[in-house]
Amino acid sequence: MLKAERVAFILEQLQALYPEPPIPLDHKDPYTLLVAVLLSAQCTDERVNTVTPALFELADNPFAMAKQSVADIQAIIRPCGLSPQKSKAIQKLSEMLVEFHNGIVPADMDELEKLPGVGHKTAGVVMAQAFNQPAFPVDTHIHRLAQRWGLTSGKSVAQTEKDLKRLFPKERWNALHLQFIYYGREYCSARGCDGTVCPICSSCYPNRRKPKKTLKA
Template sequence: MSTRRERAIIAGRMLDEAFPEVGLPLDFRDPYSLLIATVLSAQCTDTRVNKVMPGVLCEASTPAQMVRLGEDRIRELIRTCGLANRKARSIHRLSQTLLKRHGGEVPRTFEALEALPGIGHKSASVVMAMAFGEPAFPVDTHIHRLAQRWGLTDGRSVEQTEKDLKNLFPREEWLRRHLQLIYYGRAYCSARGCDGRTCPICRSCFPGRKKPFRARKA
């Protein structure tokens, strides 16, 4: 039986082989546009968000412009991303908060980002890593599932999964591993496409697994 760290080495090697170069899945111009994109990405594909964002930024590319735009117009612009009412409210309110508390700038700390309306720890991690280059390992439900299938965490919570992945991979690899996990999950280890015995990494980490693996939900 391999150890968790041995499985991390196997997974890391195979991720590098499958995706030696990874681009950022969300298109953005600056930290503010990335912040908006992360709000829109909740229960929505990155492809859809990337199609919607140019129209949004054409009308409002700064917090001040977004506040003047108003919730109703924001809702119209983002309606195809789903959950439009909630997301429009969050975008409007977080833009107001940026103006009131941060001079219209996106803050560069986890604490300040997570205090913004509609921004949780995962979204804050995305902004810190992708916009500011700070070490972060964003964990969503998909990464939470993969880490369990590969035996890199026990899956007690998303928070525990993030902690375990950070312990297994060097800080300088965190963003790359996050992106590789996203792309690998979509291509080889999706919720319906692999039951813990199908994809190459699942088979390599647990060659003797006989029954379908049921991951804990986030």
């Protein structure tokens, strides 16, 4: 397939499999989503969803969370990993939301990225899922799929994000981010497919015989 044909095929397949992909992290508003996404770094969504009920019982808004001690936050989120850094970030970003944004999560990429523990990908997820603004957050898993499907040769998630945004319609970015994630988990995981096994890989590259080596982000 030519690249344009692959793009059309991938769009069709992902839409057929996941027509309305749900947001995997449990939340009730932009703030609880922001905290959940921060916690999901190097942690599964499933584990985050088991931890956040207790955390949000302790504090579910910036005003309340800013008053909590880092130690109390850390005690709850320890199962998510990287708890020393994440607990400090949650407490500090809550303070900053209160001080600079009246306790409201800003619907602005630049302002989000100024918050502790909030990188470009986290900010993109919040923009897409909390505010329905077009974004295509790319993590290492999406980076791997994009390489296997011949959509990018980028050596970084930043370059892969640029390539995917150029290839796919802007109105599809938010859904595609989730569709990539769900497809990767179900059909094209790091260990479950080597670029030759899953339906999309085998359809896009039917003559590929050797595993597709992907460049780590």
